[in-house]
Amino acid sequence: MSFIKNYFKQKKPSANIAKERLEIIVSHQRKKRKNTSNNYTQQLERKLVAVIKDHLNIEEGINIHVVEKPHYSSVKLTVELPLN
Amino acid sequence: MNKRAQIIVITSGKGGVGKTTSSAAISIGLASRGYKTVVIDFDVGLRNLDLLMGCERRVVYDLINVIHNEAKLSQALIKDKRVENLSILAASQTRDKNALSLTGVESILDELRSKFDYIICDSPAGIEHGALMAMYFADQAIITTNPEISSVRDSDRILGILASKTHRAKQELEPIKEHLLVTRYNPLRVQKGEMLSVHDVHDILAIPLLGVIPESQAVLKASNSGIPVILDEPSDASQAYKDTISRFLGETLPHRFITTPKRKLWSRLFSTNIQEITAG
Numbered sequence: 001m002s003f004i005k006n007y008f009k010q011k012k013p014s015a016n017i018a019k020e021r022l023e024i025i026v027s028h029q030r031k032k033r034k035n036t037s038n039n040y041t042q043q044l045e046r047k048l049v050a051v052i053k054d055h056l057n058i059e060e061g062i063n064i065h066v067v068e069k070p071h072y073s074s075v076k077l078t079v080e081l082p083l084n
Numbered sequence: 085m086n087k088r089a090q091i092i093v094i095t096s097g098k099g100g101v102g103k104t105t106s107s108a109a110i111s112i113g114l115a116s117r118g119y120k121t122v123v124i125d126f127d128v129g130l131r132n133l134d135l136l137m138g139c140e141r142r143v144v145y146d147l148i149n150v151i152h153n154e155a156k157l158s159q160a161l162i163k164d165k166r167v168e169n170l171s172i173l174a175a176s177q178t179r180d181k182n183a184l185s186l187t188g189v190e191s192i193l194d195e196l197r198s199k200f201d202y203i204i205c206d207s208p209a210g211i212e213h214g215a216l217m218a219m220y221f222a223d224q225a226i227i228t229t230n231p232e233i234s235s236v237r238d239s240d241r242i243l244g245i246l247a248s249k250t251h252r253a254k255q256e257l258e259p260i261k262e263h264l265l266v267t268r269y270n271p272l273r274v275q276k277g278e279m280l281s282v283h284d285v286h287d288i289l290a291i292p293l294l295g296v297i298p299e300s301q302a303v304l305k306a307s308n309s310g311i312p313v314i315l316d317e318p319s320d321a322s323q324a325y326k327d328t329i330s331r332f333l334g335e336t337l338p339h340r341f342i343t344t345p346k347r348k349l350w351s352r353l354f355s356t357n358i359q360e361i362t363a364g
């Protein structure tokens with residue numbers, strides 16, 4: 001019986017293995033991209049504002065400007081310090 | 085009249101998948117359809133588009149010369165002798181990829197944009213500076229992919245870069261239009277289960293399928309003689325590239341050369357038997 005079964009049961013084609021591996025690889029890559037690129041600068045912005053507000057105890061006068069260049073992004077930050 | 089050319093990058097991540105072969109074919113295909121087309125070799129240091137186009141002996145000035153103001157664009161553009169409406173801009177052989185600057189590339193593309201309908205950018209391999217320069221200002225991207233695990237993975241990485249590092253991404257403009265071009269396809273190996281099928285690749289990358297170019301002996305013959313394969317009329321690769329151009333221009337065509345060409349007698353007999361059995 002098992003001899004007949006083995007005869008008909010062929011080895012899994014390597015193309016199918018490749019597809020399964022790729023599905024996993026690509027879904028990982030895409031998840032990672034979603035988590036990094038999307039929110040990276042926004043997160044940084046939010047955290048910076050929170051820290052400054054907390055340390056200086058101010059609500060206004062914080063300007064954050066994000067410049068995106070092909071090889072790097074820069075964040076320009078100006079804070080108006082209260083006179084006291 | 086003010087033209088504004090579409091910039092199309094032929095890209096892949098992985099090397100040796102058929103970007104330059106496809107750049108030559110697609111630029112000739114578009115020019116033959118009457119569109120003013122220029123094809124630029126961005127593979128600085130390893131230029132070979134001029135070889136595939138058969139114009140290597142006519143290269144006097146190249147992309148870098150123009151960027152460094154050592155030559156005018158009009159001096160560096162090589163007019164194709166076979167097809168009207170087609171010009172070639174060669175890459176430098178002596179400098180390295182870092183000689184390309186974003187502002188330099190931008191100013192050349194700006195100048196070309198007013199003179200042409202299509203600007204085809206043949207990208208170098210990799211995901212670094214040279215590849216980024218080729219794709220940065222693109223409106224559309226043709227992701228050239230072999231049915232092979234590393235090529236598909238690299239194509240997905242390129243999709244990520246197109247969506248985050250390019251001009252359109254940074255300026256939050258309409259995203260680059262993506263097209264999948266599967267090249268070096270071997271239907272027989274797919275049938276045997278040895279090669280990813282075009283459906284598998286299409287499923288995984290999930291971008292619109294523009295064309296499937298079969299693995300073809302005509303391609304080597306074409307590069308030997310400096311006559312791009314699309315001009316080798318009866319060949320399968322030529323027909324597949326022509327179909328690809330038609331689809332790019334908006335026509336709907338079925339994909340050819342994705343099943344094994346001729347079945348052997350016994351398998352034909354076998355399948356008719358099965359049909360008879362299931363019919364009866």
Ligand SMILES: Nc1ncnc2c1ncn2[C@@H]1O[C@H](COP(=O)(O)OP(=O)(O)O)[C@@H](O)[C@H]1O
Pocket residue numbers: 096098099100101102103104105106209267268269297298299300301303304307321
């Ligand atoms: N459809 C095809 N059939 C057979 N060989 C091909 C095909 N497309 C490309 N090649 C071969 O693959 C190699 C790499 O092609 P090329 O266009 O230079 O790739 P890339 O520019 O992506 O590095 C060349 O030797 C070329 O002749």
Ligand SMILES: [Mg+2]
Pocket residue numbers: 103104105127132207208
């Ligand atoms: Mg190439």
